[in-house]
Amino acid sequence: MVKEKQIPFQTAKVPFTLVIFGASGSLAKLKLFPALYELVKEKRLTKEYKIVGYARTPMSNEAFRNFFADAIRSQDSAVDEKTLKDILKNVFYFSGAYDQKEDYERFKKELKKIEKSSSRIRAAYFSVPPTVFPDIFQNLSKTNFNTPKATLRLVTEKPFGSDLKSAKKLKKSLDVNFKSDQIFLLDHYLGKEAVSNLLSLRYANSILTSLLSSEYIANIQISALESKDIEGRANYFDHVGTIQDMIQSHLLQMLAYFTMYAPKEKTAKAIHHEKARVLKGLSIKDPHHAVIRGQYQGYKQEKNIPKDSQTETYAALKLSLKHGLWKKVPIYIRSGKSLKTKWTGVVVEFKPRRAQRQTPGLPPNRIVIQIQPYEKIEFHLLTKLGGKTFDFHELTTGRPIYCSGDCLVEHGRLFLDVLENRQDLFLNFEEIFEAWRVIDPVQKACNLMKEDHCQLFSYTKGSLGPKTADDLLKKDGFKWFNPEA
């Protein structure tokens, strides 16, 4: 047995101030606070850190600390109260407007009182709607939050814009105020070990490297099924829908990791380059027929959702990829809310062999790389039925892939990278533009709102989405692989 290599756990022992804009929002509560708690508990950070919430709502430090503590306690039944108490000593709140320069001046003075030393990283985390970004960028720049001693880094989360044009505008508003190495464009799926493992598994195993190409593969399916509904995020979700919220970002990133060539060097630049290259070859032929949109029943009755909302809570798409390895291999991707189960994974279906061609109904060979609820790889093979027959039945063999080594939750891992100035697991604008180039025609087709072109199929909560999504594959002689719930 090969002895497992002991890698040093990633730490970032540099003093920092994390300023969270929109600190009372759900991103901060559900993802950032728990990630920070884990980092402190595991001693991955320096003792000299401050976490400062900035938002419009007036709130005292004490009230914000309670909000922080409640967020941790509601997610962890065995909270280490000592760690939490230590963190809370470093938590502060400042109330200000996003578009008032004077408020940033006041804030800066306040920070100086809070920060013990001026030599540090100042990370500004955007947990606010993208419409507010430009005001914050400008004011941070005008009031010189970046100083020779305090390096300012900005972390913004997807979606980056709402189409190619707005993404370019976002880049411009960043470029006029900051240098590109100050900007961290975050897609939390890249912080999932299982997602970057998609590339590693393919390249580290000749079994996979030699089989995964158009010579043997009939199609690739990528699914991110969610059992949760929109969880009260109406004001955000109804403006974006599943195509922007999940497909343009998370699913295209998974697709890129699964189909790209291995980067020549282990640098962020080389990784971004290969991802952008594969996305460049991606397209949706005939978006009117290659995209199925759905909405779960009851969506329009949810709080703050307009009664005539046409926002999709489900989408399935067929894509083509111009690529040496994947010539003519159709790619199907789908994601949706309020479905039967939470399941994320990549499925490769092999072309039929004689056994399958001679016996209709026999399942194809498949490799299933499950990402959520836990990482697993499965081989779906055919094996002989016992007795004097030439009949077959399906044999599924596989095992979980446990994260071994340095395992952290997505936002924790990515925040350490921000502090350490590592961009490998972040995006660059070239990839983002390519992803919008793929998605824009879909949005345009829908914006024309010709009912028949942009139909919204309703589906029952707890199902696997609209039936029409099955036809997308049926036309090509395929079926979705559905996990057993």
Ligand code: BG6
């Ligand atoms: C977020 C989306 O980016 O990802 C949410 O905004 C979605 O709508 C979430 O629920 C899914 O993330 P995960 O890690 O639970 O698969």
